[in-house]
Structure formats: C-alpha cells, structure tokens
Amino acid sequence: xxxxxxxxxxxxxxxxxxxxxxxxxxxxxxxxxxxxxxxxxxxxxxxxxxxxxxxxxxxxxxxxxxxxxxxxxxxxxxxxxxxxxxxxxxxxxxxxxxxxxxxxxxxxxxxxxxxxxxxxxxxxxxxxxxxxxxxxxxxxxxxxxxxxxxxxxxxxxxxxxxxxxxxxxxxxxxxxxxxxxxxxxxxxxxxxxxxxxxxxxxxxxxxxxxxxxxxxxxxxxxxxxxxxxxxxxxxxxxxxxxxxxxxxxxxxxxxxxxxxxxxxxxxxxxxxxxxxxxxxxxxxxxxxxxxxxxxxxxxxxxxxxxxxxxxxxxxxxxxxxxxxxxxxxxxxxxxxxxxxxxxxxxxxxxxxxxxxxxxxxxxxxxxxxxxxxxxxxxxxxxxxxxxxxxxxxxxxxxxxxxxxxxxxxxxxxxxxxxxxxxxxxxxxxxxxxxxxxxxxxxxxx
Numbered sequence: 034x035x036x037x038x039x040x041x042x043x044x045x046x047x048x049x050x051x052x053x054x055x056x057x058x059x060x061x062x063x064x065x066x067x068x069x070x071x072x073x074x075x076x077x078x079x080x081x082x083x084x085x086x087x088x089x090x091x092x093x094x095x096x097x098x099x100x101x102x103x104x105x106x107x108x109x110x111x112x113x114x115x116x117x118x119x120x121x122x123x124x125x126x127x128x129x130x131x132x133x134x135x136x137x138x139x140x141x142x143x144x145x146x147x148x149x150x151x152x153x154x155x156x157x158x159x160x161x162x163x164x165x166x167x168x169x170x171x172x173x174x175x176x177x178x179x180x181x182x183x184x185x186x187x188x189x190x191x192x193x194x195x196x197x198x199x200x201x202x203x204x205x206x207x208x209x210x211x212x213x214x215x216x217x218x219x220x221x222x223x224x225x226x227x228x229x230x231x232x233x234x235x236x237x238x239x240x241x242x243x244x245x246x247x248x249x250x251x252x253x254x255x256x257x258x259x260x261x262x263x264x265x266x267x268x269x270x271x272x273x274x275x276x277x278x279x280x281x282x283x284x285x286x287x288x289x290x291x292x293x294x295x296x297x298x299x300x301x302x303x304x305x306x307x308x309x310x311x312x313x314x315x316x317x318x319x320x321x322x323x324x325x326x327x328x329x330x331x332x333x334x335x336x337x338x339x340x341x342x343x344x345x346x347x348x349x350x351x352x353x354x355x356x357x358x359x360x361x362x363x364x365x366x367x368x369x370x371x372x373x374x375x376x377x378x379x380x381x382x383x384x385x386x387x388x389x390x391x392x393x394x395x396x397x398x399x400x401x402x403x404x405x406x407x408x409x410x411x412x413x414x415x416x417x418x419x420x421x422x423x424x425x426x427x428x429x430x431x432x433x434x435x436x437x438x439x440x441x442x443x444x445x446x447x448x449x450x451x452x453x454x455x456x457x458x459x460x461x462x463x464x465x466x467x468x469x470x471x472x473x474x475x476x477x478x
Contacts, residue, residue: 090406100157
C-alpha cells in the first residue's frame with residue numbers, strides 16, 4: 034500500500050503539471066495568437082505566440098536550480114508541494130486573464146509572466162517526481178518505477194487536448210474564442226487541490242532520508258554538481274536534444290503545422306494528438322519494465338534509431354490522408370518517442386549521487402528543454418518561408434537525433450553501473466515484498 038500511494042503521488046502531480054503545461058501549448062496556436070498577440074498578419078502572430086511558449090521552456094532551468102537546491106537540501110516532498118502550487122496557480126490565473134482587445138498590451142505581458150511561473154515550477158517538478166519513484170524503488174524494478182511519473186506527460190496532454198476538443202465540439206467558434214478556452218485552465222484549481230492532498234500523505238524517499246541522517250547533504254548542490262558531475266549534466270543535455278526537438282513538434286507545433294499548412298481541421302489535429310498520446314500510456318510502462326531486463330541504454334538507442342530513420346518519411350506521409358496522419362503520429366510519438374521517454378528519468382537519475390541527484394538530473398534535463406522549447410518559433414519561420422517542406426523539416430530533426438545517438442552509444446549502461454545505493458526490503462510492506470521479489474530481473478547496482 035505504501036508503494037502504491039507513493040507511485041500514485043508521483044504520477045498524480047506529474048499529470049497535473051503536464052496538463053497545465055500543455056494546455057498552454059495547445060492554446061498557443063489555437064487561441065493566444067489571436068486573442069493576445071493580434072498583429073494583422075497570422076504568421077507573425079503565431080511566431081510571437083510561440084516565442085512566449087518558448088519562454089516557458091527557457092524558465093525551466095531556473096526552476097531546476099531553485100527546486101533542485103530545495104530537493105537536495107530540504108527534501109523531495111517539500112519541493113514537489115511548491116511546484117504544484119506554482120504550476121496550478123499560474124494556470125488558473127491564465128483562465129482569468131483579459132484579452133488584448135480588453136486591456137491592450139497588458140494582456141500579453143501578464144500572459145508571459147504567468148507562463149514564466151509555469152516554466153519555473155515545471156523545472157522542479159519533473160526531476161522530483163522521477164526521484165520520488167526511483168529512489169523508493171525495489172532493486173530490479175527501478176526502470177518500471179521510473180516510468181510511472183513519465184506517464185504524466187501523455188495523461189496530462191490527453192486530458193488537456195480532450196478538454197479542448199470537448200469544449201470545441203460543444204461550442205461555436207465564437208463561443209470558444211470568447212470564453213470556452215478558459216474552462217480547462219480554470220479546472221486546474223480542482224486538480225491541484227486533489228494532488229496536494231495525495232502528496233501530503235507520503236514520506237521522504239529512503240535515499241534522501243539516508244543522506245540526511247548521515248549528515249551527507251550537499252552544502253550548495255548546484256556548485257557540487259558542476260564541480261564533480263558536470264560531464265553528466267552535459268551528457269543529459271546532448272542525449273535529450275534529439276528526441277526533445279521532435280517531441281515538441283509532435284506534441285505542440287503539429288497543431289499549427291497540420292491546420293495551417295496541411296489543411297487539416299482543428300478537431301482532426303487534436304484527435305491525432307490524443308490518439309498518439311493514448312498509445313504512449315500503454316507503451317511507457319511496458320518499455321519501463323523491459324528496461325530492467327535489457328537495459329536503459331539499449332532501449333534508448335533503439336528508439337533514437339527508429340525516429341531518425343522515419344524523420345523524413347514522417348513529413349512526407351502525414352499530408353497524404355487523415356488515416357496516415359493518425360498512423361504516423363502513433364508510430365513516432367506513441368511508440369518510438371515513448372520508448373525513449375520511458376527510460377529517460379531512470380537513465381538520467383542513475384548518473385548522479387543522491388546528494389546532488391535532484392539538481393543534476395533537473396538542471397541537465399531542463400537546459401535541454403529550454404533549447405528545444407524555441408523549436409516552434411524556428412519552425413514557424415521555416416513554414417512561413419518554405420511551407421510544409423518534408424526534407425527541410427526532416428533534416429532538422431535528423432541533425433539533433435544524430436547528436437543524441439552518438440552520445441547514447443558512448444554512454445554508460447546505468448542499469449549495471451549506477452550511483453544508487455542498495456536498498457529494498459526495509460521500505461516495503463510485507464505483501465508488496467512478496468509480489469515484487471517474485472518476478473524481478475537481474476540488476477547489478
């Protein structure tokens with residue numbers, strides 16, 4: 034029961050955080066470019082709107098330092114409670130914002146400010162949610178446990194896009210643009226209260242508690258991270274860039290690309306995204322479980338190769354028909370990217386010692402996120418100049434994937450060489466110990 038609640042806590046907060054974050058991504062192309070950044074030129078409005086989308090990503094490294102410090106000094110739980118409040122509060126307030134037509138330039142300024150708060154909060158959420166699961170995982174199933182908070186991405190996005198799809202189907206275009214788009218943001222308040230209640234009942238992770246009891250906490254985690262583990266921070270950045278650029282396209286910019294340049298309807302684009310994310314919900318835990326048998330590195334490489342091979346074919350095939358659009362979204366996002374993402378939390382966290390793990394994991398990942406977050410702004414410019422050019426967009430993705438693939442090939446097999454301490458049974462209930470030890474793969478810590 035203790036383990037199940039802990040995993041649910043890591044997942045629940047992650048779902049809500051990503052629900053809030055991707056609400057903004059969905060609304061950027063559909064709503065904000067018109068209501069908050071009107072310029073008279075739709076292409077320019079979209080470009081400016083996605084610049085603010087990227088600003089949220091740029092703020093994430095700030096959050097990784099702030100909450101990483103707190104997580105490594107005070108505790109994972111305390112840090113995660115604050116990220117929830119920051120993320121949910123800013124999303125709720127976005128739902129109340131006046132538009133440009135109502136208050137002029139103040140509207141986009143307030144929107145950008147709240148987006149920055151979103152980014153800072155998410156910069157601390159992801160790493161903490163991963164550690165809440167992996168640092169409490171029994172030996173041999175860390176990959177499975179580490180994949181559970183990763184489910185927050187597809188679940189949060191499915192919830193966010195479904196809410197937009199539902200409201201869009203129940204309102205006219207005028208009603209949707211006037212008030213319908215606000216409802217998903219306002220609903221964040223209910224979800225946040227629920228997540229805080231769930232997380233308030235969990236305990237600190239065994240690894241952090243051990244560090245604290247032994248007096249081995251880092252004095253200044255960010256300093257120690259860059260003094261002793263800077264190579265692993267750089268490794269994470271490079272490993273994340275390839276799939277990160279493609280992921281942001283597949284989960285955010287695709288809504289603009291499909292509607293503005295391929296001629297698909299808004300509902301079709303949202304449905305393609307929802308179906309592919311629903312597929313991820315199946316893929317992620319299965320691959321996470323397999324990573325405990327065959328290793329995170331092997332799975333990571335397979336996923337990168339698959340995405341690299343299909344980069345150009347994806348852009349060639351999605352304009353062909355709605356069926357092909359759905360199919361390629363499922364393959365690239367729901368299967369191949371999900372394969373990579375399911376292992377990332379565990380793979381990256383295993384590179385760092387416990388006393389700087391929250392900081393190292395979060396900083397490396399979020400710096401990469403800050404870089405890829407400006408992808409939509411680049412693609413908006415590319416689309417305006419070249420249109421839906423398969424070879425241009427495909428080659429862009431291939432460049433990032435090649436970098437990540439080279440680094441993955443030379444990365445350590447963290448399933449066998451890890452800085453996690455060996456702890457299992459002392460934190461398990463008796464019934465959980467029987468279940469988990471009856472079917473666990475070999476892992477060498």
